[in-house]
Amino acid sequence: MLDAFRAVRDSLVDAVRITPGRFATYSALQLLLALLPGAQVVLIRALVEGGDRWGPLLGLTVVVGAMYPLTQVANAVGQRMMLRLRLALRVELAEVAARLSPSRLAAPEVVRDLEASQAATHPMSDVAGKPVQVLSAAATAVVLCVAIASINLLSGLLVLAALVPTVLAFTLISRMEATGWPRVAEHERKAAYATEQLIQQRPGTELAVLGSGWKVAGLVADSRAAATGVLDRMVRTAMWYELGAAFVTVVLFGGALMALLALGGSSAGAVAAVAGTISGLNAIRQCGYAFGSIVTAAPQAAIYRRFVRSMPAAGRRTVVRRVDSVALDNVTYRYPGAVQPTLRGMCVEARRGEMVALVGVNGAGKSTAINLLVGSLRPDDGRVLIDGVDAAAMVEEERLAHFGLLVQEFGRFEFTLRDAVALGAPEEVVDGEVRAALGGTFAAELPLDTQLGQQWGGTGISGGQWQRLALARIRLRDAGIWILDEPTSAIDAEAEQEIFDELRRTSAARITIVVSHRAWTLRAMDRIYVVDDGHVVQQGTYQQLMTQSEGRFARLFAAQNQ
Numbered sequence: 001m002l003d004a005f006r007a008v009r010d011s012l013v014d015a016v017r018i019t020p021g022r023f024a025t026y027s028a029l030q031l032l033l034a035l036l037p038g039a040q041v042v043l044i045r046a047l048v049e050g051g052d053r054w055g056p057l058l059g060l061t062v063v064v065g066a067m068y069p070l071t072q073v074a075n076a077v078g079q080r081m082m083l084r085l086r087l088a089l090r091v092e093l094a095e096v097a098a099r100l101s102p103s104r105l106a107a108p109e110v111v112r113d114l115e116a117s118q119a120a121t122h123p124m125s126d127v128a129g130k131p132v133q134v135l136s137a138a139a140t141a142v143v144l145c146v147a148i149a150s151i152n153l154l155s156g157l158l159v160l161a162a163l164v165p166t167v168l169a170f171t172l173i174s175r176m177e178a179t180g181w182p183r184v185a186e187h188e189r190k191a192a193y194a195t196e197q198l199i200q201q202r203p204g205t206e207l208a209v210l211g212s213g214w215k216v217a218g219l220v221a222d223s224r225a226a227a228t229g230v231l232d233r234m235v236r237t238a239m240w241y242e243l244g245a246a247f248v249t250v251v252l253f254g255g256a257l258m259a260l261l262a263l264g265g266s267s268a269g270a271v272a273a274v275a276g277t278i279s280g281l282n283a284i285r286q287c288g289y290a291f292g293s294i295v296t297a298a299p300q301a302a303i304y305r306r307f308v309r310s311m312p313a314a315g316r317r318t319v320v321r322r323v324d325s326v327a328l329d330n331v332t333y334r335y336p337g338a339v340q341p342t343l344r345g346m347c348v349e350a351r352r353g354e355m356v357a358l359v360g361v362n363g364a365g366k367s368t369a370i371n372l373l374v375g376s377l378r379p380d381d382g383r384v385l386i387d388g389v390d391a392a393a394m395v396e397e398e399r400l401a402h403f404g405l406l407v408q409e410f411g412r413f414e415f416t417l418r419d420a421v422a423l424g425a426p427e428e429v430v431d432g433e434v435r436a437a438l439g440g441t442f443a444a445e446l447p448l449d450t451q452l453g454q455q456w457g458g459t460g461i462s463g464g465q466w467q468r469l470a471l472a473r474i475r476l477r478d479a480g481i482w483i484l485d486e487p488t489s490a491i492d493a494e495a496e497q498e499i500f501d502e503l504r505r506t507s508a509a510r511i512t513i514v515v516s517h518r519a520w521t522l523r524a525m526d527r528i529y530v531v532d533d534g535h536v537v538q539q540g541t542y543q544q545l546m547t548q549s550e551g552r553f554a555r556l557f558a559a560q561n562q
């Protein structure tokens with residue numbers, strides 16, 4: 001209930017802040033509509049009782065005639081208010097998602113909350129109009145009750161009591177939905193993921209070639225069936241609650257009508273009260289429904305607000321261009337749930353102007369070391385030093401500003417060439433800078449407006465070309481520390497040579513750390529750290545390491561040097 005109260009408060013604040021005009025118009029129309037059924041009772045009574053008939057008749061014509069168009073206009077204004085609110089919530093969520101740090105992105109609950117928040121924007125934008133609807137429908141019931149009570153007190157009270165079963169039923173339905181929807185969302189998320197594998201170009205093509213897409217379609221079907229099962233049960237249970245409420249409501253209305261007949265009042269009053277009682281039924285249903293929507297949206301709204309508020313405000317967007325040294329100082333790290341530490345007393349150091357490599361077999365711990373350097377993982381023991389300062393003291397954003405990181409799973413951003421490269425820098429960049437970053441690549445002469453990605457009708461480019469664009473982003477960023485995790489894994493030998501030559505030529509003003517599995521790229525390195533089982537087992541230049549014929553390095557690269 002506290003969640004529902006918060007959802008109402010927050011959505012009203014949002015409505016007043018984001019779309020005050022529409023909110024005010026909607027509220028005024030709803031409150032006006034609330035008065036009409038009560039006015040109807042009074043006018044019918046006056047009409048049937050005799051005396052001046054023209055006045056009540058005219059009034060009744062206006063009231064009955066205005067009800068439908070006013071309802072339509074109120075609905076349209078309500079929908080336009082909802083659209084504006086939904087837009088604002090979605091934009092806010094995209095801005096918040098853009099501030100997710102690598103460490104937060106790595107947490108599964110963050111991605112789950114983000115998806116739940118995304119789904120919440122729909123019911124949340126709907127909630128803003130609901131308190132007004134509840135108030136308006138409750139006002140209708142009260143006005144009707146007063147109008148009917150003036151004719152027959154017991155009937156009036158019974159009409160008012162008819163609010164209770166509907167509100168109760170919707171409260172129960174909402175509680176059930178609050179637990180049901182997250183389960184539906186989880187199944188839907190799995191189904192959406194599997195569907196994406198079928199339709200996205202790379203996995204879709206792989207599955208089509210393998211001829212095994214039908215197996216993924218089976219996973220989609222399982223997840224969708226599970227979601228439908230939960231929804232089905234919710235709809236069935238809701239139906240029984242609603243039927244129960246409807247039955248009790250009918251009994252109460254029947255009681256109200258019988259009380260009118262049994263306990264008298266004038267026949268004119270009875271006719272008016274019967275008409276009012278019938279229109280009261282609608283108002284009460286609407287009140288229950290609006291109330292139920294608020295309670296249903298409340299848990300989702302709570303997730304959204306918690307998620308948005310947990311995100312730090314947008315910080316300064318800068319890149320640190322000069323860094324003199326960076327080091328892992330005796331770092332130990334164990335992944336949550338793992339038995340053994342992945343890194344054990346790891347020591348690595350790099351100074352400005354140096355090119356340093358990390359090498360080792362798959363699973364040796366190289367990527368883990370990189371994640372510890374940039375701060376997406378925090379050491380259990382030991383320190384990460386940037387310019388001699390313990391990086392633990394820095395906030396993640398400040399720390400990331402020191403790095404240009406090319407990860408193995410680099411992004412293939414299917415935007416225009418300009419936008420895809422400009423993502424390298426957090427600040428706005430001019431075309432000249434984008435062009436400079438693309439220098440020497442396949443895209444050097446392409447128009448910057450070139451759309452990338454065939455699915456948008458754009459240019460299809462190869463895996464190696466995507467990697468060159470990812471490298472262009474790092475060039476554009478020009479941070480003090482470049483970390484390149486297998487930067488040429490998809491690139492042909494000739495282009496690879498050019499890239500490493502260029503890295504060497506331009507390395508004086510920065511620190512360059514490379515992870516590579518190719519022996520010849522290591523010849524240019526000032527120092528190579530050989531990582532095995534989570535710690536450094538050898539270090540030196542290529543020549544020095546090769547002369548240690550029994551060492552790990554020589555054995556690792558023996559085949560490549562034959």
Ligand SMILES: Nc1ncnc2c1ncn2[C@@H]1O[C@H](COP(=O)(O)OP(=O)(O)OP(=O)(O)O)[C@@H](O)[C@H]1O
Pocket residue numbers: 335336338342360361362363364365366367368369
């Ligand atoms: N999120 C994780 N949770 C638990 N264990 C992990 C996680 N990520 C990596 N590991 C484990 O840590 C070890 C080191 O992985 P890491 O990715 O650092 O190796 P790597 O040297 O970069 O390998 P590669 O050359 O294949 O990229 C592996 O045994 C891996 O299974």
